[in-house]
Amino acid sequence: MRIAELSRRSGIAVPTIKYYLREGLLPPGELTSPNQASYDEHHLHRLRLIRALTDLAQVPVAGVRVVLEVLDSDTMSLHARIGTVHRAISPSRRLTASDDARTAAADQVRELIERRDWQVEPDAPAIGTLVETIAVLRTLGQDHLLGTLDSYAEAVERFTELEVAAVTSRTDPDQIAESVVIGTILGETLISALRLLAQENNSARQLGQNTRSKRRSEGTRRRA
Amino acid sequence: MRIAELSRRSGIAVPTIKYYLREGLLPPGELTSPNQASYDEHHLHRLRLIRALTDLAQVPVAGVRVVLEVLDSDTMSLHARIGTVHRAISPSRRLTASDDARTAAADQVRELIERRDWQVEPDAPAIGTLVETIAVLRTLGQDHLLGTLDSYAEAVERFTELEVAAVTSRTDPDQIAESVVIGTILGETLISALRLLAQENNSARQLGQNTRSKRRSEGTRRRA
DNA sequence: GTTTATGGATACTGATACTATCCATGACGA
């Protein structure tokens, strides 16, 4: 198929497809002549995957490129793929917390990892996020949200079990790789949406209509 | 304190603070003269909160403004606050899936919500995200990741229980509101980081070094 | 009384993700 049909079938504008080609997200079509290329179902699937990552999972284009390279690699182990994907989807954070808050948080995270006997690289990006988040929560006076950190850790382990179960139902290694990668990324979108719903449900049932706060500051104003 | 000290203590550049003032994220300092204002600990706390939301939770500035307005409101119920925050942090998605995939996914979501007896608004943004994600997973041929949807739902309920437990340990209504809002938003960052760690651990232990895939496509190339 | 900081307004910047335009060439129907 030519680019016009690819555009029609994917719902993505031709200039955008060309952009993805330029950015190396989409492999070039097979050239049948200097100005004619043909695309196939792979390209269509790729486009859908790209939009899933950008639209649903908010992965930036540069990250999508890395993810796709991981899927295309024929030498990476699954473990290496996961690591690379984790790095690709972890935004480079600006440090927000104070140094000693961070040090304390780092201790807490180290202990948590030991307690749960998690085998993770000491420079895994998620550790940095975790440390920074805990440090900031402390600084904001929200330590109490951390009392249940271990229970949270226990709960997320459940997710990985579910994911492993789902993924090992596939047999083709390529399929497994794609499942793991998509599961990692879109799984987060899924979990996050479910969590918001569970939260809304809980709020509707328990926190009710009548808990309001009296104020002391007069709030902020939007610019004119 | 004046703006220079606020800047020094928060680690945020003066022009950025001015920007937040312009955008209405930070209430103006108390004017002691036409060109002199004084800021207090509230402003410092606010700045930390702003950076936590933008840097850690990736909330866009417009969303931060809404979140802060929610915190400043003295009339909203907790339930209304949560709803508003959910709307503020749910990015407006572009529709990616095909119409019938979406219809099918919508049915599945409706059934899930019924099965779990969740009390949620039919137009809650998370429902849209969930529907779209499920539709896309199907389209990508990753249905098998959805077999465990109910278990996922069960697992996220655990989170809300933990959160409720943590939040109700506070007594001051203002504190509760801030805890709920911060818990909702930073809780996600926390869970997501924990999940990635659990995943890496699992991968290191189970998926091992020797599962690789043979390829049929030659992959994508970065532009020159 | 001079240097420095401040509030407020406005303009500029860099990154990201597209969109649009151009052009030489090739496909395709009349």
Next chain:
DNA sequence: TCGTCATGGATAGTATCAGTATCCATAAAC
């Protein structure tokens, strides 16, 4: 075969976001 239309490839333009930078009149601090 001719004329129109689409295509690949290159380059330029746009919108949005999140700051940065500059200016200026005034006021604080030494």
